[in-house]
Amino acid sequence: MYGLINKAVEGLVRSKFGDAAWDKIRTRAGLPDEPFISMEMYTDKSTYDLVGAASAELGAPAEAILEEFGMYWVKYTGEAGYSELMKAAGKTLPEFLRNLDQMHTRVKLSFPQLNPPSFSVSDETPSSLVLHYYSARPGLAPLVVGLLRGLGDRFSVDVTTKTERVEGARPHDRFHVGWKTRVGVPA
Ligand code: HEM
Secondary structure (H helix, E strand, C coil): CEHHHHHHHHHHHHHHHCHHHHHHHHHHCCCCCCCCCCCCECCHHHHHHHHHHHHHHHCCCHHHHHHHHHHHHHHHHHHCCCHHHHHHCCCCHHHHHHCHHHHHHHHHHHCCCCCCCEEEEEEEECCEEEEEEECCCCCCHHHHHHHHHHHHHHCCEEEEEEEEEECCCCCEEEEEEEEEECCCCCC
């Protein structure tokens, strides 16, 4: 994956746990003490190793690290250089979720080697939908849960998710997503 991702993992760890924690995690993951370059490709293994090392150093399951990172990613891209792309993707949670593939297609204009996941939406009601998540990479459903929670914060709604693995011809993860406007926040 592009260095942008590892760089954001580093940003999350440094801001939440400090520089010493980051040094331990980076060392445990076997990565050199060099800055990540956003536009350069790194192996997926380096990212999985970082998550594994963070899990071991911080004493939290890998799923919790991925979820935390998903929440952080929405904030990070909303603020740092990608805010226009995020804004263009939608003004409400369901609109945004319907536009995820289009958003990554736009990201691909700047990151030509991007190998993004694919999402589709079904079973929409005024307060729920089903999000289908297709990826070539295993084990990232908890990341999507965190992304959905982060998007909930972005749109000031409380989000509930229920994850299901779908096997068969096109294996994927299915998220039953519900949302409620936060108390005190105008709809
Ligand atoms: C403008 C904001 C965003 C940018 C710049 C961006 C960019 C990226 C990049 C660079 C990757 C790594 C893939 C690669 O390098 O081949 C990635 C992966 C991913 N993105 Fe985005 N993304 C954005 C927003 C989102 C949002 C809001 C979601 C919410 C669902 C999302 C879901 C994912 C997931 C789940 C992956 C993991 C890879 C996989 O599943 O195979 N992204 N994205």
